Amino acid sequence: MRIVSSGLFVVLSVFCLSAHAQSDIELRKSFAGESTEVIQEAFNQEQAWGLCTSIDLHGCKNIMNESDESEATIKRFVIELCELIAMKRYGAPAIKWFGTGGVEGYTLTQLIETSCISAHWADDRVFLDIFSCKFYDPYTAIEFIKKFFKAEDASINIWIRV
Template sequence: MQNKWGQLTAIDLFECREDVLKDKKKLEEFCLELCGEIGMKPFGRPMVERFGDGELEGNSALQFIETSSISVHCDEVDKRVFVDIFSCKEFDAKKARKFVKKFFDGKRMKSRTMMRG
C-alpha cells in the first residue's frame, strides 16, 4: 500500500459575523493567521476575490502554502463560511477548527478530517 499523500480538513461554520464575511482585508488576515496557527508556511499572498450573481455572490479566498492550499468560500446570505485545508504536512485539525470558529464568531460547526492518498 502506498503512503498517504496528505490531510484534508473541511470546516462548515454557521451563524458567522456578516461583516467579517464581506471584508476582503479580514479574509487576507484570516489566511495568514491560520497559517501561523497550524504551522504552515504561506507561499505568496492570499488571493481574495468577490464574484457570483445574486444569492451566490460573495468572497472567496485562496492561500497557497508550501505544502498545498487553504480555500475559503463565504455565503453572506446565510452567514456561513466553508474552509478547506489540504496539506501533505500533518496539522492539528482541532486547533484549526478552534481558530476558524473564533475568527468568524460562528455558532455552529460541522467538520471532517481525512487522510488523502
C-alpha cells in the same frame, strides 16, 4: 456508513455501495471526532499523501461583505491560520468577490508550500478546506476558524489522503 430515515439518503447510499462494489473506488473513513493522536497515527501508518479538513460554519457573526475591510480581514485570517498550524504561505492570498444576486461572496485561495487553503463565504456561512502534505492539528485549526468568524456551529470532515 450512517443510515438515517431519509428515503432518498438510503437510495443514494445503496446506489453508492453498488457503484463501489462494481469499481475500484474506495470509500474513505472520515476521522472527524477522532483524537489528533489517532489521526496522526493513521496518517503515519498509511504513509498519507496529506491531510484534508473541511469546515462548514453557520451563523457567523463576523460576516464578510464586499468591502476593502472584509478583504483585509480575510487576509489577516489566513495569515494567522497559517502561522497557527505552521504552514508556510507561498505568495499572497487570492481574495475575490464572485457571484450575483443571492449567490455571491468572497473566495479565498492561499497556496502553502505543502498544498493550499481555500474558502468560500456566503452570507453568514463559511466553507473552508485545508489540504496539506504536512501534518497539522485539525482541531486547532477548527477552533481558531470557528472563533475568528464567531460561528454559532460548525460541521467538519477530516480525511487522510493516500
